[in-house]
Amino acid sequence: MALLEIRKVTRRFGEYVAVRDVSISVESGEFFTLLGPSGCGKTTLLRMIAGFDQPDGGQILLDGQDLAELPAERRPIHTVFQSYALFPHLTVWDNVAFPLKMADIPPAQRKAQVAAMLDAVHLSDRAGHFPHELSGGQQQRVALARALVDQPRLLLLDEPLGALDRQLREEMQLELIKLQRAVGITFIFVTHDQSEALALSHRIAVMKDGDIEQLDEPSKIYGLPRTRFVADFIGNCNLLEATVTACRPDGLQLQVPALGAVEAPSNTAAQPSQHGVLALRPEQVHITPRPPAECTLNCFAGKVLDFLYVGDVTTYKVALDNGQAIQALLPNTAPGRAKFFELGDRVWISWAPEAGHYVPD
Ligand SMILES: Nc1ncnc2c1ncn2[C@@H]1O[C@H](COP(=O)(O)OP(=O)(O)OP(=O)(O)O)[C@@H](O)[C@H]1O
Numbered sequence: 001m002a003l004l005e006i007r008k009v010t011r012r013f014g015e016y017v018a019v020r021d022v023s024i025s026v027e028s029g030e031f032f033t034l035l036g037p038s039g040c041g042k043t044t045l046l047r048m049i050a051g052f053d054q055p056d057g058g059q060i061l062l063d064g065q066d067l068a069e070l071p072a073e074r075r076p077i078h079t080v081f082q083s084y085a086l087f088p089h090l091t092v093w094d095n096v097a098f099p100l101k102m103a104d105i106p107p108a109q110r111k112a113q114v115a116a117m118l119d120a121v122h123l124s125d126r127a128g129h130f131p132h133e134l135s136g137g138q139q140q141r142v143a144l145a146r147a148l149v150d151q152p153r154l155l156l157l158d159e160p161l162g163a164l165d166r167q168l169r170e171e172m173q174l175e176l177i178k179l180q181r182a183v184g185i186t187f188i189f190v191t192h193d194q195s196e197a198l199a200l201s202h203r204i205a206v207m208k209d210g211d212i213e214q215l216d217e218p219s220k221i222y223g224l225p226r227t228r229f230v231a232d233f234i235g236n237c238n239l240l241e242a243t244v245t246a247c248r249p250d251g252l253q254l255q256v257p258a259l260g261a262v263e264a265p266s267n268t269a270a271q272p273s274q275h276g277v278l279a280l281r282p283e284q285v286h287i288t289p290r291p292p293a294e295c296t297l298n299c300f301a302g303k304v305l306d307f308l309y310v311g312d313v314t315t316y317k318v319a320l321d322n323g324q325a326i327q328a329l330l331p332n333t334a335p336g337r338a339k340f341f342e343l344g345d346r347v348w349i350s351w352a353p354e355a356g357h358y359v360p361d
């Protein structure tokens with residue numbers, strides 16, 4: 001049995017449907033992420049799981065028990081928000097001890113649990129400090145410790161790293177993975193940052209306008225997007241408008257208006273004469289100064305229109321002779337400021353027939 005079962009849950013605000021008929025089961029021990037753009041309903045769904053809000057339709061079950069009648073404070077579920085909401089007048093120790101005090105846990109046991117939790121978030125040496133004496137990342141770790149100290153069945157995290165700068169955020173992502181593994185508590189994590197979702201999660205539900213577009217493990221969300229929205233939202237992606245001309249077991253033939261015939265991997269969802277897009281990641285696209293040895297399939301000439309150097313990689317935007325723009329990514333593995341191509345350089349763009357992924361409309 002799944003730990004958490006969300007069955008056909010809907011939430012309306014007046015005419016507006018914020019969450020529409022959503023069904024999800026989350027397994028015990030899972031790091032599950034709700035990912036989607038601002039306003040897609042992530043927080044609304046989380047609030048219903050926590051018990052701060054009620055669905056207009058559907059059911060939420062925890063360990064097989066319907067939560068409808070159980071008020072928020074009696075659910076074995078805690079939430080960590082972007083704002084840490086620590087008690088400013090309590091020390092780190094007392095902040096973390098607070099839920100145990102409320103639950104009348106005897107002092108000796110309380111002490112052991114707080115000490116173990118502070119150790120898990122690497123804050124044992126800050127136990128006597130007040131929140132304002134801590135960095136943002138440290139404050140967020142205290143909030144995590146406080147939420148985990150009484151061992152909830154489920155921890156909900158609503159953009160908990162949103163307020164942190166990029167470097168700290170990446171450090172905290174690694175910490176979160178380790179912490180979740182160590183405590184073995186199920187996490188439901190909310191973010192609108194796709195790279196964060198890919199890095200952290202066992203599974204991801206990509207949401208759009210209150211619906212789930214795709215629920216899958218990260219590599220499938222990235223490599224085999226089921227809709228145009230998912231392909232576009234998750235990472236940088238070339239989306240080539242295409243019509244299916246032939247479906248063979250070994251691959252698809254597509255007609256791309258500007259490019260002509262293009263070969264793509266087979267996809268059981270494809271039908272002859274169907275319209276869709278070929279989603280092609282920039283790192284799957286080769287860019288070379290001369291035509292590759294076999295320039296027959298998926299191979300086109302063009303010139304460099306633009307490029308973006310971001311240190312480890314450079315993304316080139318190429319205008320093909322036939323008018324199509326396409327992005328190709330090159331890793332900067334050579335030392336120094338590697339720059340392979342200049343603006344206006346003549347280049348060849350190619351990709352393997354097994355690269356890319358066709359997505360029907
Ligand atoms: N109490 C409310 N009354 C009316 N509309 C609401 C209420 N709460 C949320 N909404 C609307 O429901 C939609 C979903 O909101 P929600 O907060 O769940 O989005 P989100 O995915 O968490 O976005 P973000 O990434 O910006 O936090 C939004 O359009 C929002 O305006």
Ligand SMILES: [Mg+2]
Pocket residue numbers: 042043044158
């Ligand atoms: Mg939100």
